[in-house]
Amino acid sequence: MHTKIDEIKKNESKPIIVKNFLDKAEILKFQKLYSDLPVEVDNKRQKIVKKKWSINFEKELQINYKNKLKSIIGDYQMDNPNSKDNLESLGLFQESFLPVSLHVDTGFNFNKIIFKQTLVPLSEEGETIIFKNRFYGCSTTFSINPTELAAKGYNKRSSEHINLYNGETFDKKIHDKYLKHEEIGNLKGLKVELIYKWKLGDILVFDRTNLHCSSSNLKNRKLGFTSSTIKL
């Protein structure tokens, strides 16, 4: 469990979408950067390719991105795991061909004041569902499926969310329209805060304590860039 919960909560807010965070040229730079970076993870089971933006790549774009982010969320420090070459990273490019399942990006250091998670869409396709529900343990993928619970990955696997909220059956219409890749029983007690349809140029900002996942509406492929931040 995170220890600085009071400070974490003080910095919590509703998710926001900022339009035109990137201009056309910057979007192209991000997309090119993705193709230039080395692969960090190629998970065939989850059909996802991950690449980290190590500080050796596109230094000018790094300054630009960090400053733009500061103008939206105020003072922060980046909090992304180092690349496999142990270089500092500004975040993760994720190209996925399957919807990402329910999880939280709270990290593994319980002494940090975890702050905002950001998503920059780099494909036309993609949808993200943010729930009102929050979690103060470590980065976890939430599931009630035994196979998924036994799977190994960066996140812890757990079903502990089931007993944390009010246990109400999840909204059937929303499940049918957006969350068919999740068993409805895995969404017990969850309430949707925001359904975000990706748009190039936008940035989505939400709290690292917010449960979230992709929507099931993924025909081909989505590519996004995410950063995790902390407050000092």
Ligand SMILES: [Fe+2]
């Ligand atoms: Fe996430």
